[in-house]
Amino acid sequence: MRGMDGQSAQARWEQVTQRPLLALAVGFAVAYAVPIVDKTAGHSLTTVCTAVEWVVWGAFAGDYLVRLAMSRQRKQFVRTHWLDLCAVLLPLLQPLRLLRMVSTLMLVGRRARMASQIQLTTYVVGAVVGLLMFGSLAVLSVERDSPNGNIRTLGDALWWSFTTMTTVGYGDHAPTTGLGRMVAVGLMLSGIALLGVVTANIATWFLARFEKDDVEERRQTEAIEALTAEVRALRAEVAALREPSAPLREPSAKT
Incomplete structure (x- = not known):
């Protein structure tokens, strides 16, 4: 029962957090695109966009940790969700905006594939x-x-x-x-x-x-x-009905 409760809690968590995480991913995309598309973006706007990117990445990292805590077999969870772990650790290895974009796309894809309604x-x-x-x-x-x-x-x-x-x-x-x-x-x-x-x-x-x-x-x-x-069966029955019935033999007179 405890395992079933853990699985149910994890499923409920994934269902509840799916749309908020997708909304955060859209916000990340906007924050990533603004400094690139707008050449006149100042230092303050660029700083805000970078902060938004890190906040979204932190939300996905927190989601991974929560799902790991809810999992009954954590070692198996890490083995089966190694791509999620790589996406979480990727920006820490080299804090580049490009790597944060890659990791967020990977995490969005993993969470989308787990949603059965998509x-x-x-x-x-x-x-x-x-x-x-x-x-x-x-x-x-x-x-x-x-x-x-x-x-x-x-x-x-x-x-x-x-x-x-x-x-x-x-x-x-x-x-x-x-x-x-x-x-x-x-x-x-x-x-x-x-x-x-x-x-x-x-x-x-x-x-x-x-x-x-x-x-x-x-x-x-x-x-x-x-x-x-x-x-064919009906034809056979009809043919049998059409055949003349054999004449009945009269009983012999007693002498």
Whole structure:
């Protein structure tokens, strides 16, 4: 009973905190984007945005610790949620804004996947939008001030992110810095992974549809065979009724 209560408490916690954490993630995205998009942002605004980023990261870290405390088997929880732990510890290893963005996206993705009411299509769409935003802002922040860079505006960054995620790669815009190329590699791998998820989802839908049609076809075939057997039985009964009955023999007279 104690284990069941712990599991129920953890499930209730995840259900209650899902929407607030997603709202915090949106606030993090805004705080991350403002200093990059607005070149005229002052020191005070940048400081506020950085504080918001750390507060959101702290909320996700606290959520991980609470779920760990509620877990009955904590060692197994750490083993099965190692990606969550890496996302929590990542900003502490190197306090860069880019790493805080990566860790927050990872944590949002992990929490979204645990929510049963979020369907695969919604998750894929959210992942695409999040990766496009992350890739665009990240590459713009590191490439805009590069002497040889050709990604200077948010429009250029969005176009580059879209062509990179779809693995088209026109080559009209490309990162020139080491960190920008690292972002490009991550975006390409993410785009390939999402494309694989979408392809697998479509293939699964078609297979399920074909299987459903096959089951329906087999059901109709069995019904037709059963109806055919009944018709044959009725024909046999009718034929038996139409046959002339044998004449009755008269009893022999007693002598």
